[in-house]
Amino acid sequence: MRFAILLKLAARSVGRNTRRSALTAAAMVVGLALLIFSRSLAEGAHEQWIESAVRMGSGHVAIQAPDYLQSGKLEYRIEAPAYQRTLYAVEAVASDRVVAHAPRLAVTGLASSASSALPVRIEGVDPDRERAFSDLDEKVEDGRYLKPDDRLHAYIGVELARRLGLKVGSRFVLTAQSSTGDVEGQLVRVAGIFRTAIPEMDEGLIHIPIETAREWLGTPGAVTTHAVLLRTSRDTDGVVAQLQAELAGDPDLRVLGWRRAAPELDSALRMDDYGDYVFHSILFAIVALAILNAVMMSVLGRRREFGILQAMGLTGAETGWVVFGEGIFLTAASGGGGIVLGFLFTWAFFRDGIDFSGLVQNEGSWASAGGIVDPVIVPAFHISQVMLSLYFILIIGTLASIYPAVRASKLDVAEAMKFYQ
């Protein structure tokens, strides 16, 4: 009963002292709004980054032979029957969450022209499926992307073309170890040249038709990766778990999420996250100090009021609870306000994205860890992130209210009553 009275008094104090409450709440509201804005930008950039990297790479989900990830060798490939099983599994398990899936038969080898020879990564792809999966076909610098009826054509990076002295229509030779262990050569003609802004792709990636690759390498119907692209990266864990369950007991197959299939991307994202955490920690510290300052000033300015409460029969601890309650009410109200302001601010001004292209020097995009971040970053809201921000701001508001509450509880009543405002 008495505790309810204390809470009521705290709530009344917050509600009646609108200016004081507004000033105190402003720190939290702005802090949380900034946090939500910042998190939504970071999430948006990460989404783009992941989306780009998995499209260029092995998808949100990669189905491979067990040792392929470590070795990258052709001997660890998925043979035709197993590949058929992965096709059924993907269709059966996750068709509603799958945007596209594509077979890849990849080897490392050598690209040789009349002028030079360079190490390259050669990927045999299904042109139609690849168009739906990757956006590499949109990065044409010259010529065109592969067509389904192409036979001896290749789509190569702009830097590789420059170093080998190749143009659209030029012929060159690919050399790699085939399934028999022999080194085999394959003559191809440049159909198109791409520019991705990712140096390792522009310098060393070649797409050829998968049937050409299978024939050349002596692996009919085989793939090294069955790559699956999902609607959102957040579905990854669920789809991986379902595919693993569906393909359980198949010793020829292993299902990997993008974090395991592309560890360099995972590491880069984690590094970026750590940077965000540092920034957010600083933001939190500023908000905490602002709250502490505001609540503390409020307590110091109301010593007489707290003295009256104790003269009327409240204990020191109960007076402290009133102050603590005020802090909690302010924090809760500010939390709600901060979320609303954060959403409104981000949605009203930046729903179409924020253009950072002025900060980009050459390629019109940022490239890192196999992915490209478009300079126009569209904020992404995740309820879990918003709730996490709210949770942290509530914790900070609560912690920042403790010291003023303790100060109020230890008030010397007789001294406080001398205090004239």
Added chain:
Amino acid sequence: MSASTGTQLAVRTQEVWKIYPQEPNPVKAVRGLSLAIESGDFVAMAGPSGSGKTTVLNLLGGLTRPSDGSIWIGGDEITEMPDKALARLRLERIGFVFQAYNLLPVLSAIENAEFTLLLRGVPANERHRKVREIFDQMGLEGLEDRFPGKLSGGQQQRVAVARAVVGEPVLVLADEPTANLDSVASSALLDVMERLNREKGTTFVFSTHDPLVMERARRLITLVDGQISEDVRRNHGTSGA
């Protein structure tokens, strides 16, 4: 000195000292005060500024603890009483009226007045009845829902008195209650307090500079340098219950 011994005592002090440890010379605000105040008395403590009047009220109300000596409220010694018990005693047996009104700014007049009853857990019906009754007696009808900032000084002080007496404490300690009021408002306030003293037997102890208060007190204690220099009982033809 004229402390009575035959009737029930509301307050008793024995050799009470209050020393503030101030460097270089500690301040002896109260020096060996021994005092007995009967239940139902109407006592004024006068004296020059710095004579220790407010400190004595604070000691009697348990708002500060003596450096030495003992204090009893009714039969309970409060000198070493734990803080929680002391807070309980203040809530149930002592009412305070302060010079600067000291209403809680976030509560309306009626909420201020009923606050101690609320803390005591008095049911809402009874609480409202008691507060309405006291508001009627004090001429505060129609002001119930006003907040302190919308009340005059006299009105605020009457609400403060209503808050102090509504719980029917055995002792009301009033620190310069008329200091911020004009003579008309002071007289009206004293009328109210005298009536409560007469009708309910509430013991009032004032600290004051106001001749009007001194004049109407039945006992006038004069303090000088933390000691009683004069203690005079007068008969105004009124008596405690």
